Amino acid sequence: MHPFPPADELSFLVGEELTQIILNPFGITFNFASGRAIVCDEAFDFVDGAGASSNYPCCAAEAPPIRFYSLLQSTVVALAREELRLMLRFDSGMAIVFHSVLGPYESGQIHFGRFDDEDRGKTLKLIVF
DSSP states (O other): OOOOOOGGGSGGGTTOBEEEEEEETTEEEEEETTSOEEEEOSOEEEEOTTSOEEEEOSOGGGOOOOOGGGGTTOBEEEEEEETTEEEEEETTSOEEEEEOOOSSSOOEEEEESOOSTTTTTTTOEEEEO
């Protein structure tokens, strides 16, 4: 739908610990310890610690066996951004590469903002890609 914003606008993802991966029929949600999340509605790539890349469609009926479970409790240590590509590198040496597809439909969303008891999500922000 849209290109990814500049890397400095996504730097809040560095230091995030991945705590939950939710598989849905037509998407995957990556939840972080802070309450932030990335919802992926398009195919993404998983790069294992040896550098081997696997593509995962976000349609459960077409998905190969899940290999990215080992990302849980890993921390984002770096990100690399191109206009239609965002790679999150984890302390385990693994990575996830999200892709934005230009067109009328969302490829995913990045949810962020304050999540403490005082704010209760009132300042929730959303980046659509």
